[in-house]
Amino acid sequence: MSSSFLDRENTIAPPGYNRFLFPPAALAVHLCIGQAYAFSTFNLPLTKLLGVTHSTPVDWKLTDVGWTFSIAIVLLGLSAAVFGTWVERVGPRKSMFTSALCFGSGFIISAVGIHFHEIWLLYLGYGVLGGCGLGIGYISPVSTLIKWFPDRPGMATGMAIMGFGGGALIAAPLSILLMDHFKSPTSTGVLETFVTMGVIYFMFMMIGVLSARVPAEDWKPAGWVESEHRRPLVTNANVTVDMAWRTPQFWLLWGVLCMNVTAGIGVLGQASPMIQEIFSGKVTPSAAAGFVGLLSLFNMGGRIIWASASDYLGRRYTYMVFFLLGIALYSLVPWFGHLGSRALFVAAFAVILSMYGGGFATIPAYLRDMFGTMNVGAIHGRLLTAWSVAGVLGPVLVNYIRQFQIDHGVPKAQAYSITMYIMCALLLVGFLCNFAMRPVDDKFHYRALGPAPVPAK
Amino acid sequence: MKFRFFVLWAAVLIPLGWGVMKTLQNALKLFN
Numbered sequence: 001m002s003s004s005f006l007d008r009e010n011t012i013a014p015p016g017y018n019r020f021l022f023p024p025a026a027l028a029v030h031l032c033i034g035q036a037y038a039f040s041t042f043n044l045p046l047t048k049l050l051g052v053t054h055s056t057p058v059d060w061k062l063t064d065v066g067w068t069f070s071i072a073i074v075l076l077g078l079s080a081a082v083f084g085t086w087v088e089r090v091g092p093r094k095s096m097f098t099s100a101l102c103f104g105s106g107f108i109i110s111a112v113g114i115h116f117h118e119i120w121l122l123y124l125g126y127g128v129l130g131g132c133g134l135g136i137g138y139i140s141p142v143s144t145l146i147k148w149f150p151d152r153p154g155m156a157t158g159m160a161i162m163g164f165g166g167g168a169l170i171a172a173p174l175s176i177l178l179m180d181h182f183k184s185p186t187s188t189g190v191l192e193t194f195v196t197m198g199v200i201y202f203m204f205m206m207i208g209v210l211s212a213r214v215p216a217e218d219w220k221p222a223g224w225v226e227s228e229h230r231r232p233l234v235t236n237a238n239v240t241v242d243m244a245w246r247t248p249q250f251w252l253l254w255g256v257l258c259m260n261v262t263a264g265i266g267v268l269g270q271a272s273p274m275i276q277e278i279f280s281g282k283v284t285p286s287a288a289a290g291f292v293g294l295l296s297l298f299n300m301g302g303r304i305i306w307a308s309a310s311d312y313l314g315r316r317y318t319y320m321v322f323f324l325l326g327i328a329l330y331s332l333v334p335w336f337g338h339l340g341s342r343a344l345f346v347a348a349f350a351v352i353l354s355m356y357g358g359g360f361a362t363i364p365a366y367l368r369d370m371f372g373t374m375n376v377g378a379i380h381g382r383l384l385t386a387w388s389v390a391g392v393l394g395p396v397l398v399n400y401i402r403q404f405q406i407d408h409g410v411p412k413a414q415a416y417s418i419t420m421y422i423m424c425a426l427l428l429v430g431f432l433c434n435f436a437m438r439p440v441d442d443k444f445h446y447r448a449l450g451p452a453p454v455p456a457k
Numbered sequence: 458m459k460f461r462f463f464v465l466w467a468a469v470l471i472p473l474g475w476g477v478m479k480t481l482q483n484a485l486k487l488f489n
Contacts, residue, residue: 017458170475
């Protein structure tokens with residue numbers, strides 16, 4: 001069979017290649033797919049496609065449009081789990097290209113759906129195809145980064161995954177800029193914006209595709225010697241993807257990620273109404289949007305800072321900090337609300353969201369510590385199903401508990417207190433999962449009897 | 458190699474910097 005430019009064997013870096021050329025390739029992909037966090041900027045315009053200035057009875061409902069993001073996040077987790085072994089086998093260039101095709105064409109199909117006002121095309125385009133682009137793109141650089149940076153795996157994966165947080169910071173103003181540019185008395189400009197963004201994102205992701213390189217099999221950073229005396233929870237052995245999910249450690253890590261994400265994602269989705277209701281009359285909608293932006297910044301910054309710190313603290317202790325500090329801050333938030341202190345309230349959530357981002361960015365290095373580098377990308381893909389579950393669980397917990405309390409006569413300003421204590425309980429479960437972490441039993445380790453293993457097709 | 462290094466990092470950091478700046482402008486409204 002003829003080999004193509006996209007194949008792994010054609011992406012092996014020559015001797016002397018600067019390994020710091022790979023992180024921008026990974027960032028190019030993650031900055032694009034991070035657009036998903038800013039999808040809500042399209043929510044209201046998508047409900048006015050026919051009425052243009054207002055929503056008519058035949059326009060799409062906000063609840064219908066809201067499903068698009070949920071489908072995309074569920075497909076992110078599912079596609080990462082299903083295609084993880086394929087991504088590991090074909091390497092970063094082909095998987096990044098596939099992700100670019102899925103994500104870019106997802107926008108174009110959605111634009112066709114907007115043109116014909118068929119919401120199922122929006123679900124199929126952005127939700128299903130775009131969601132697959134998200135999942136494949138998210139895991140495509142992870143295992144290669146860990147192989148390029150065996151000495152600093154946390155920092156390396158933190159750099160890429162920071163891009164996913166940063167993507168929303170670019171996409172939100174870019175979407176507004178484009179919609180303002182394309183809008184007319186007869187159009188909201190969303191259709192043209194979707195087409196433009198599909199093309200821009202595809203081209204930008206191609207920067208990653210064209211510059212992706214994998215290290216040679218025996219490559220090591222200059223002067224770096226693998227330590228014989230590793231930390232207790234860092235293994236020299238490898239566990240295959242099919243064996244990994246039979247270990248208790250995989251499910252403990254699944255619980256760690258799921259609890260950490262659930263505690264953050266619900267708040268992130270409700271941040272704007274929450275601060276306006278808790279500080280009723282003191283925070284305007286525009287200031288609340290500023291609060292959401294600030295949280296996004298801390299979400300992004302936490303990814304690189306906490307993941308880099310985990311290279312020194314160790315992964316287990318880093319998550320201990322996330323859970324214990326998270327519990328302390330969540331339990332203090334209702335008190336900060338009663339005090340009327342906006343500064344303390346904002347500071348608490350800024351730290352919480354930095355740890356939410358840090359949890360995402362540190363998990364690939366934690367997986368590498370527990371299961372080795374051999375199939376780490378594929379194992380990471382399967383672990384991301386925890387994100388899909390948390391993506392549904394977090395918002396449901398926050399929204400329904402708030403509504404239940406309001407329906408039972410609790411003032412809006414106090415309706416979030418119980419939610420905060422439930423978040424503490426979730427974080428406690430995560431803490432216990434992390435606390436129970438022990439090295440993987442030898443019986444699960446891969447023993448080389450033949451050629452190096454390639455994940456099954 | 459150095460030129461490629463500079464171009465690649467600039468390509469990703471310039472849009473990211475723009476996004477961070479826009480977000481900070483918005484975030485300042487919280488304290489006004």
